[in-house]
Amino acid sequence: MFPKLLMRQLRFLRNRPLLNLRFLSDTSTTPSQSCNSTITPNKLHNHSPSSSLNYLELAKFSAIADTWWDSQGPFKPLHAMNPTRLAFIRSTLCRHFRKDPYSARPFEGLSFVDVGCGGGILSELFLSSITISPMKPLARMGATVTGIDAVENNVKIARVHADLDPETSTIEYCCTTAEKLLEEQRKFDAVIALEVIEHVADPAEFCKSLASLTVPNGATVISTINRSIRAYAAAIVAAEYILHWLPKGTHQWSSFLTPEELVLILKRASINVKQMAGFEYNPLTGRWSLSDDISVNFIAFGTKIPR
Ligand SMILES: C[S@@+](CC[C@H](N)C(=O)[O-])C[C@H]1O[C@@H](n2cnc3c(N)ncnc32)[C@H](O)[C@@H]1O
Ligand SMILES: [Mg+2]
Known part of the structure; x- marks a missing residue:
């Protein structure tokens, strides 16, 4: 099985540039997608020029959209990682925005965008209750x-799920891309894109869009x-x-970025x-924790350089 798998990955690698940092031009000319407009599965096959869209990747997510909230389904690892990634976001953003991490609503007054939000399993956490300790009262962020x-299917699932709770029903969900939001001149204090960059067509261009959506010093x-190799x-x-x-086939090894590459393309995008x-991952407890080891899964926090 492994040699066959390795050959498939290598074939893919041969056909795709590892990281084309020179492709920085965005030819997007299509009208902006508002919250009511959608990128439908049919449109997934028409290559409308939008730099971050990788249509094959989007089709994979569309096919399993109804499983987003099944914590034992294909998104099990994201559900399992949620508390840990939220802890990183909470601590870095509280420090950066000088907010009290122990406050009930530390991010009051700040705007966040969750780019590639899927079924909303992270977005909801920014609004819904967080357990500070298992026995303690819960707080909205x-x-x-x-x-x-x-x-579109992801956004529909996210909307329906968020509407189940008045706390999360205030989330604005849109079927759109970072590039399209930019055309609407939207800006956010914090721009968050978890587990998305390895699924986009052009990581450097995607980072430029994320940076442009971020307010100066955001x-x-x-x-x-x-x-x-460890990640493979x-x-x-x-x-x-x-x-x-x-x-099977969720990830292509060649689409991954090393931490150094990510730092470089973010730097070029002014982050x-x-x-x-x-x-x-601890196989005994089934839990994830933060670590200094960035050789497999990693998360990066950066700030927008003011111009
Ligand atoms: C692995 S999921 C991550 C979901 C969510 N960020 C999380 O970590 O729970 C990747 C998501 O990115 C979305 N996606 C991929 N390319 C995108 C793009 N260019 N613009 C917006 N969303 C995109 C996919 O539809 C999918 O829902
Ligand atoms: Mg992924």
């Missing part, structure tokens, strides 16, 4: 949250998977082919990466 995703948070073994061979956590952390 207070940010104004916009969740965007290029797959924050950008990105998580992804390192293009390392853990995130593809183990997660897809042995443990069946993710559908200074200030902090990075790795995610470590």
Whole structure:
């Protein structure tokens, strides 16, 4: 199985430039997608010029959209990572925006956009209750949250789920892209794109869009998977082919970025990466925790350089 799998990945690698930093031009001319307009599956096959859209990747997410809130389904790893990635976001953003991390609503007055929000499993956490300790009262984080995703089915699922609770029903969900939001001249205090960059057509262009959506001195948070041998073994061979956590073919090793590459393309997009952390899985507890080891899954926090 492994040699066949390796050959498939290598074939893909041969056909795709690892990271084309020279392709920075955005030829997007299509009208902007408002919250009411959608990028439908049919349109997924018409290559409307929008730099971040990788239509094959979007089709994969569209096919499993109704499983977003099944914590044992294909998005199990994201559900399991949620508390840990939220802890990183909460601590870095509280420090950056000088907010009290112990306050009930630390992000009151701030606007967040969750780019590639999927079914909203992270967006909802910015608004819904967070357990500070298992026995303690729960607090809303207070940010104004916009969740965007290029797959209409994801946004529909996110909307329906958020409407189940008045606390989360205030989230603005739109089927759109970062580039389209830019055309509407939207800006946010914090721009968050978790586990999305490895699924976009042009990572450097995507980072430019994220940076442009961020207010000067605002924050950008990105998580992804390192293009390392360890990541190949853990995130593809183990997660897809042995443990069946993710559908086979979810990830292409060649689409991963190393932390150095991510820092570089963010820097070119005017985002200074200030902090990075790795995610470590404990097979005994089934839990994820933050770690210094960024060789597989990692998350980066940066700030927009004011011009
Ligand atoms: C692995 S999921 C991550 C979902 C969510 N960020 C999370 O971590 O829970 C990647 C999501 O990005 C979306 N996506 C991929 N390319 C996109 C793009 N160019 N613009 C907006 N969304 C995109 C996919 O539809 C999918 O929902
Ligand atoms: Mg991914």
